[in-house]
Amino acid sequence: FRSIMPTNLFGPGDNFHKENSHVVPALIRKFHDAVCNREKEVVIWGSGKPKREFLHVDDMASACLFVLDLPRSIYDSNTQPMQSHINVGSGQEISIIELAKMIARVSGFKGKITLDREKPDGLMRKLMDSGRIRKMGWVPDISLEDGLTQTFEWYKKSRGNVRY
Numbered sequence: 001f002r003s004i005m006p007t008n009l010f011g012p013g014d015n016f017h018k019e020n021s022h023v024v025p026a027l028i029r030k031f032h033d034a035v036c037n038r039e040k041e042v043v044i045w046g047s048g049k050p051k052r053e054f055l056h057v058d059d060m061a062s063a064c065l066f067v068l069d070l071p072r073s074i075y076d077s078n079t080q081p082m083q084s085h086i087n088v089g090s091g092q093e094i095s096i097i098e099l100a101k102m103i104a105r106v107s108g109f110k111g112k113i114t115l116d117r118e119k120p121d122g123l124m125r126k127l128m129d130s131g132r133i134r135k136m137g138w139v140p141d142i143s144l145e146d147g148l149t150q151t152f153e154w155y156k157k158s159r160g161n162v163r164y
Contacts, residue, residue: 002067002075007089007128011057011147012154024054024148027100028155031107040111042104045119048097053089053127056147059140063088066138078132089128090140096121102145106152 010024018029027044034042067075067086079086094102100113142150 002070003085004064004067005085005087005128006060006063007053007055007087007130008126009055009057009060011151012158013057014151016155023052023096023099024103024151025155027103028107028148028152031100031103031109032152032155032159034111035107035109041114042100042109042111043114043116044096044100045116046096046121047117048100048115049095050121050123051093051095051125051127052099053091053093054099054144054147055088055090055140056142056150059090059142059147060088062141063133063138066136067133070136074136078136086133087128087130088133088138089130090144091127091130091134092144093125093127094144103148103152106145106148 008022008024010022014025015021016025016029018026021029030042030044033039097113097115104110104113
């Protein structure tokens with residue numbers, strides 16, 4: 001077997017529940033609903049300062065196939081018996097407030113973004129070291145904004161069939 005550890009993933013088919021989804025689908029839903037309901041404000045949780053790394057699910061699938069197809073000698077030379085997993089991430093981090101602004105642009109939302117500082121921030125920074133997989137030749141193909149646009153468009157088209 002070969003072990004891969006992903007960063008925060010997002011994409012079509014995600015969980016878009018208002019309260020128990022991860023940050024990207026939660027924000028996509030909030031901004032979509034705000035546009036549809038002509039709301040002038042979207043409230044996001046926390047200070048907006050924490051930084052996160054995101055990877056589109058299609059890039060994760062690509063990384064899985066890449067690692068599975070590696071010759072055994074290359075895989076073995078880049079792992080160790082007690083450190084055999086390979087981190088997979090975009091290598092880029094973005095603050096939650098900047099992520100919210102990007103999703104607002106993607107969705108067409110023109111209103112105000114308000115921070116609810118009563119809600120928790122979580123860890124201030126989550127960024128993986130994906131140097132091993134990059135050294136072996138894999139890099140993600142989908143930019144964050146392109147992935148958010150694709151996911152937002154999927155959400156709009158699939159709204160009746162998404163998990164809430």
